[in-house]
Amino acid sequence: MPPLLTANDVSKNFGGLNAIANVNIEVHPGEIVGLIGPNGAGKTTLFNLITGVYIPSGGQLKLHGEVEVDLAKASPHEIAGMGIARTFQNIRLFKEMTVLDNVMLAYHVHIDYSLWDAIFHTPSYIKSESELRRKAIELLDIFDMANKKDIPAKNLPYGQQRRLEIARALALQPKLLLLDEPAAGMNPQETADLMKLIMWIKDRFNLTILLIEHDMSVVMGICQRIYVLDYGKLIAEGTPEDIKSNPQVIKAYLGED
Amino acid sequence: MADKRRNLIRNIVTLAAIYAIIQLLISFDIIDQHLQLNLFLLCINIILAVSLNLITGFTGQFSLGHAGFMAIGAYVSAVMTLKLHLPFPLAIAASAVSAAIVGVLVGIPTLRLRGDYLAIATLGLSEIIRIIALNIDYIGGASGLADIPRYVNWPWIFAMTAGTIIIIYNFIHSSYGRACIAIREDDIAAESMGIDIAHYKILAFTIGAFFAGIAGSLYANYFYFLKPNAFGFMKSIDILVMVVFGGLGSITGSVVGAAALTLLSMVLQDLPTLRMILYALLLLVIMLYRPQGLLGNAELSWKLLKRGDKDAAATNSK
Numbered sequence: 001m002p003p004l005l006t007a008n009d010v011s012k013n014f015g016g017l018n019a020i021a022n023v024n025i026e027v028h029p030g031e032i033v034g035l036i037g038p039n040g041a042g043k044t045t046l047f048n049l050i051t052g053v054y055i056p057s058g059g060q061l062k063l064h065g066e067v068e069v070d071l072a073k074a075s076p077h078e079i080a081g082m083g084i085a086r087t088f089q090n091i092r093l094f095k096e097m098t099v100l101d102n103v104m105l106a107y108h109v110h111i112d113y114s115l116w117d118a119i120f121h122t123p124s125y126i127k128s129e130s131e132l133r134r135k136a137i138e139l140l141d142i143f144d145m146a147n148k149k150d151i152p153a154k155n156l157p158y159g160q161q162r163r164l165e166i167a168r169a170l171a172l173q174p175k176l177l178l179l180d181e182p183a184a185g186m187n188p189q190e191t192a193d194l195m196k197l198i199m200w201i202k203d204r205f206n207l208t209i210l211l212i213e214h215d216m217s218v219v220m221g222i223c224q225r226i227y228v229l230d231y232g233k234l235i236a237e238g239t240p241e242d243i244k245s246n247p248q249v250i251k252a253y254l255g256e257d
Numbered sequence: 258m259a260d261k262r263r264n265l266i267r268n269i270v271t272l273a274a275i276y277a278i279i280q281l282l283i284s285f286d287i288i289d290q291h292l293q294l295n296l297f298l299l300c301i302n303i304i305l306a307v308s309l310n311l312i313t314g315f316t317g318q319f320s321l322g323h324a325g326f327m328a329i330g331a332y333v334s335a336v337m338t339l340k341l342h343l344p345f346p347l348a349i350a351a352s353a354v355s356a357a358i359v360g361v362l363v364g365i366p367t368l369r370l371r372g373d374y375l376a377i378a379t380l381g382l383s384e385i386i387r388i389i390a391l392n393i394d395y396i397g398g399a400s401g402l403a404d405i406p407r408y409v410n411w412p413w414i415f416a417m418t419a420g421t422i423i424i425i426y427n428f429i430h431s432s433y434g435r436a437c438i439a440i441r442e443d444d445i446a447a448e449s450m451g452i453d454i455a456h457y458k459i460l461a462f463t464i465g466a467f468f469a470g471i472a473g474s475l476y477a478n479y480f481y482f483l484k485p486n487a488f489g490f491m492k493s494i495d496i497l498v499m500v501v502f503g504g505l506g507s508i509t510g511s512v513v514g515a516a517a518l519t520l521l522s523m524v525l526q527d528l529p530t531l532r533m534i535l536y537a538l539l540l541l542v543i544m545l546y547r548p549q550g551l552l553g554n555a556e557l558s559w560k561l562l563k564r565g566d567k568d569a570a571a572t573n574s575k
């Protein structure tokens with residue numbers, strides 16, 4: 001099957017620092033691909049390149065949908081509209097908005113009523129909003145949060161904030177979901193539950209997932225393939241078994257701290 | 258759904274009642290000329306505060322130039338009615354549209370500037386508007402325009418005030434409004450959710466300016482006189498204080514803020530110095546003890562009232 005996302009010799013420099021250096025990556029439809037590496041390896045930077053927050057210093061980043069798109073030339077909101085959704089390593093919820101509004105906001109690109117409908121609350125607005133609300137609650141239900149829909153997002157406990165961020169990303173109805181350390185700060189039980197949930201939503205919503213994780217053991221169970229970054233360079237690629245026994249990977253992780 | 262319908266009927270009945278009662282009080286001269294003037298001023302301030310709240314409270318764009326939009330509306334309306342003898346409905350529509358067009362222009366710097374810088378830029382633009390008005394002889398220069406026909410009566414004021422509140426409330430409670438609030442909350446996350454930030458910031462400025470233009474038109478065609486200096490820096494601050502006092506992000510708050518500060522001005526009309534001191538004190542107290550403003554981001558609603566009833570009933574039954 002042709003890849004959904006390709007990074008071809010991609011680099012990103014910050015001043016003198018090569019945060020990403022000549023990285024090649026392919027993500028195929030339906031895969032869960034892991035992106036691991038020590039702190040500062042460049043994992044988040046790669047997400048920021050894919051989502052258009054940064055422009056690559058070199059190389060090519062392409063999304064292969066119905067048409068091929070050069071991600072370096074698209075702005076973040078356009079890329080989101082093409083079906084790439086993400087979560088953030090440092091949770092970025094709309095804190096003062098309710099849990100439900102956080103999710104409803106993300107349906108924005110699929111809204112079919114006009115500004116006119118909005119300011120006069122026409123039947124088309126009413127119909128569309130109630131449908132949207134139903135969908136958003138359904139989504140929150142999957143994450144066991146429907147009962148918290150009316151509280152401000154900032155009042156959720158930490159673990160649920162992380163889950164809400166994933167729910168919000170799903171509301172965008174993406175093809176490709178980028179998760180940046182979704183289990184950070186969770187205990188082993190919560191982490192295991194979350195990984196199960198990720199597997200489940202992948203099948204339920206027909207997703208392709210690229211998953212960043214700092215802790216290697218977390219992704220071993222659910223990823224089909226794993227890329228390992230260290231100091232901006234790709235040092236290994238392969239199945240979890242390959243990665244586990246790769247001497248370079250072991251060295252990178254042992255050399256940490 | 259049935260709930261929504263009931264609330265809609267309640268809202269319509271409440272609005273009709275407010276309209277009718279005040280109309281009656283005016284007819285029987287219980288609301289005399291002096292009171293009426295202040296009532297109209299209050300309504301104009303509500304329009305200004307609610308429309309600024311859309312820009313600053315909901316979308317998070319710190320603007321110090323709202324009086325500039327009002328000035329555009331006021332002068333366009335005055336010129337069209339006084340000099341060109343055009344009908345008022347046409348004048349008020351033109352006022353709103355001209356202010357909105359300037360709103361687009363003011364919105365453009367918001368794409369690059371944030372916070373304090375944006376505040377200074379908007380302040381600068383509104384000062385430019387004032388200074389241009391000062392220097393055009395056709396519109397009276399520094400001495401302004403006089404004998405502007407008075408077309409504004411209670412039905413006009415009421416319709417425009419209610420219309421502003423309803424339209425901005427509806428906007429906020431739609432996908433468009435959620436996008437604006439999301440930008441205020443976290444612009445990077447908003448972009449990653451597919452929101453075109455530039456588009457919505459400009460939209461907020463355009464809509465905000467549109468209604469400030471209406472406020473200006475009402476002002477011009479009620480008060481007979483117009484002077485550039487009525488739309489200076491202090492007027493923008495005045496409007497901002499109403500919004501901050503009531504609560505950034507609450508439309509009810511803006512109405513309450515406008516009411517409180519218009520009342521304060523009315524009571525202290527003859528003591529302008531004391532008024533300024535009280536103003537400053539009031540702001541200080543709010544900043545220290547309730548920085549989110551009187552209402553924070555809460556809105557008055559039927560549900561809230563009902564819950565209040567239930568709470569009261571619960572305490573009574575104990």
Ligand SMILES: Nc1ncnc2c1ncn2[C@@H]1O[C@H](COP(=O)(O)OP(=O)(O)O)[C@@H](O)[C@H]1O
Pocket residue numbers: 014017019037038039040041042043044045046
């Ligand atoms: N905007 C930026 N400006 C300068 N340096 C940056 C920026 N973003 C990331 N970096 C640097 O790039 C390197 C990779 O960071 P990051 O991608 O966040 O690592 P990871 O997510 O793998 O922990 C780090 O050394 C970091 O300090």
Ligand SMILES: [Mg+2]
Pocket residue numbers: 043044045089
């Ligand atoms: Mg990171």
